[in-house]
Amino acid sequence: MYRSMLFSALLFLIIACNPSNESKDRVMQARITKESFGNVKGEEVFLYILENRNGMKVSITNYGGIVTKIQVPDRDGSLGDVVLGFDSLKGYLDDHPYFGAIIGRYGNRIDKGAFEINEESFQLPINNDPNSLHGGFQGFDKKVWQVKEHTIEEGGGIELSSISKDGEEGYPGKLNVTVEYALTNDNELLIDYRATTDKPTVINLTNHSYFNLKGAGNGNVLEHVLRIESDQFTPVDETLIPTGAVENVKNTPFDFSTPKTIGERIDSENIQLQHGGGYDHNFVLRDSSSKLKSVAIVYEPSSGRQMEVLSTEPGVQFYTGNFLDGTLIGKGGKSYNKRYGFCLETQHFPDSPNQEKFPSTRLDPGEEYRSKTIYKFSIR
Ligand code: BGC
Secondary structure (H helix, E strand, O other), X not given: OHHHHHHHXXXXXXXXXXXXXXHHHHHXXXXXXXXXXXXXXXXXXXXXXXXXXXXXXXXXXXXXXXXXXEEEEOOOOOEEXXXXXXXXXXXXXXXXXXXXXXXXXXXXEEXXXXXXXXXXXXXXXXXXXXXXXXXXXXXXXXXXXXXXXXXXXXXXXXXXXXXXXXXXXXXXXXEEEEEEXXXXXXOEEEEEEEXXXXXXXXXXXXXXXXXXXXXXXXXXXXXXXXXXXXXXXXXXXXXXXXXXXXXXXXXXXXXXXXXXXXXOOOOOOOHHHHHHOOOEEEEEEOOOOOOOEEEEEEEOOOOOEEEEEEEOOOEEEEEOOOOOOOOOEOHHHOEOOXXXXXXXXXXXXXXXXXXXXXXXXXXXXXXXXXXXXXXXXXXX
C-alpha cells in the first residue's frame, strides 16, 4: 500500500518535472465516461463523454462515429451545446442529413457514382440523384464502429475502427479504417483518420458536424463572422458536381479571405449560390499542402464563442444547412430550420476520382491514408 503510494508520488513528480510532457498533457487530461446509448440491429452502442479540465465536453457515439454534443463555454462561462443533433439514438437511426457523422468512403459527390481505376469501371449506388453522396446508402455514418478507449499514456480520447469489405457500397478494396477522437486541455477536438487498402481504391473521409455557436436550435447562423484561408473555390453544375474549373473568389460572394458575416451575400443573385441554395461549395485552401494549417475561423458575436478549424486537407466544403427545412426536431424539442447550422467539412475536392486536375484521392496497397483535423474553441 505505502509502496504503491510512494510509486504514484514518484511518478507524479517525474511527469510534473519533465517539460517534454507538456504537449502530451494537452491530450492526457480528458476524462472519459461511457454510457449505453441504445441498440442498433441488436448490437449495443455507447456514448463516450470526454471532458477536459476546463469543463468542455464532447460526446461521441460509436454508431456512425457521430459527435452528438460539443459543450463549450460562452464569454460568461456558461456551457452551450454548439452542434445540431438529437437527444437520443432514435433520431440518428431515422433519416437525417449526416448530423455529426464520420463520412466515408467518399465525402461529398461522385458524378453519377461512376469512376475508373486502372481502366476498370466502378459504379456506386445513386443515393443523391443523379450522383453518389457521402459514401452511399450504408456509408460510414451508419456503421457500428469498434472502440478502444485510450489509456492515459496515449491521450484522452477514443479510437474507432472498422473494416469496410471489398465492394462495400460499390468501392473496390478491403479497407481498414481508424478514426481517433481526442479532446485537449486547449479546448481542441482532434480527429485523426487512417486507412489502408488491399486493392487500389479512392477515399475521402470527413466529419459532418453542423455548428451553431449560439447553441443548437438557437436561430440561424447568418450573423456568424467567417474567414476562410482560401482565394479560390470549385464551381459546380446544377447537380452540385464540380465543373472542373477553379475560380478566384475575389469580387464574388465567395470571398471570405477577410472576415464577413455568413449572411452578408448569401442571397445575392449568383448562379453558384442558386445551385446550392446558399453556400454548398468546396474552397481550395491557400496552402493546399498536407501540412496542418489553419483552414477557417468563425466568430459568433452574441455569445463570444469562436472556433478555428485546422487540417492537413487541401479543401473544405462550406455548407450552410440550406436543405434544413424545420421538419427535423432536434435536441430539446427545437426544430432545425434552413441555415440553422453550418458545416466546414475538411476534405479532398468533390468528384476527384473523375477530375484529373484535382489532388488525387487514390489509395494503393502499401500506402497509408492519413488525415487530421482540429476544431479549436475559444472566446472573444
Ligand atoms: C453536401 C450538401 C448536402 C449535405 C447533407 C454536404 O456535405 O455538400 O449538398 O446536402 O452535405 O447531406
